[in-house]
Amino acid sequence: MNTNQDAQELAKQELTARLSLIETMIAEGRQTTESWGWTFVLWGVAYYVAIAWSTWGHSNFAWPVTMIGTSILTAVVATRMSSKHPETTMGRAIGAIWMAIGAALFIFCLSASIAGRIDLQTFIAAVGAMLGAANAASSIILKWGAQFMCALVWWVAAAISCFASASQSSIVFLAAIFLCQIVFGGYMMLSEARERKSQEEKSGAAHA
Amino acid sequence: MIHGKLRLALLSLLSTVEEAEFTWLRAKTNSTDGNLGAQLLKLEEAGYVEVEKKFVLRKPQTLYRMTQSGRQALTEYVQALKQLLGAAING
Numbered sequence: 001m002n003t004n005q006d007a008q009e010l011a012k013q014e015l016t017a018r019l020s021l022i023e024t025m026i027a028e029g030r031q032t033t034e035s036w037g038w039t040f041v042l043w044g045v046a047y048y049v050a051i052a053w054s055t056w057g058h059s060n061f062a063w064p065v066t067m068i069g070t071s072i073l074t075a076v077v078a079t080r081m082s083s084k085h086p087e088t089t090m091g092r093a094i095g096a097i098w099m100a101i102g103a104a105l106f107i108f109c110l111s112a113s114i115a116g117r118i119d120l121q122t123f124i125a126a127v128g129a130m131l132g133a134a135n136a137a138s139s140i141i142l143k144w145g146a147q148f149m150c151a152l153v154w155w156v157a158a159a160i161s162c163f164a165s166a167s168q169s170s171i172v173f174l175a176a177i178f179l180c181q182i183v184f185g186g187y188m189m190l191s192e193a194r195e196r197k198s199q200e201e202k203s204g205a206a207h208a
Numbered sequence: 209m210i211h212g213k214l215r216l217a218l219l220s221l222l223s224t225v226e227e228a229e230f231t232w233l234r235a236k237t238n239s240t241d242g243n244l245g246a247q248l249l250k251l252e253e254a255g256y257v258e259v260e261k262k263f264v265l266r267k268p269q270t271l272y273r274m275t276q277s278g279r280q281a282l283t284e285y286v287q288a289l290k291q292l293l294g295a296a297i298n299g
Contacts, residue, residue, distance in 0.1 A: 029224030
């Protein structure tokens, strides 16, 4: 009788261990350690470079050249980094949003800069609205309040530049870049570093 | 087929991602290259995973993704486990 009970208990433990293994592996797979904070900082710096170049260099090619250069740099670094991580459905959804908005921004900035027919306020309003849309969509997928705040900042900047003077719009744009690209990107990088550290500590317990 | 610990771990991991590289699977399961390769081959032969080999920045990359029948097998396995556990608890 006892032998039968022991065998049942062992079988139950074995089945529970299998179920636990499945749960652990699913949780491991869903953990994302991808790093994207650096792209926000990089693009923030790129916007500042493009603004400085177009303002003091008086060049129509400041925006297109900076955007193309930064796009190439982002693509090369991201390809190197993403080869270490698997693609998740969520990752592909967020990537799709940023690629679509990035392409829209590129076409708009290139055309607007070369044509030279759009005033600064309209330019800032359009760029701000697009960046706000990308941040909002991404924040809704990630359920991330901090990123939604960035979306609001971009939309407020876009709205203000519709009514403000060129110099006021420029100040608002520079402030939005600082908050939503440099500060938010830095915060993201810190969060990602913390996440990686905690996963490295936990990985010692991983088994199969 | 999927009752083996490593094969079960691999299918569980692959169920959460679109596709995964060999090195990522090795890191997540703490397994050796030889054992991992052998178990992935068994899963591939059973039609539970698909393999794609390509070059990224001139480096070879082996990607694995779960097939529809692999997903179905895992779902059925989990259901069977739950039923057995329920029977064990009730018994």
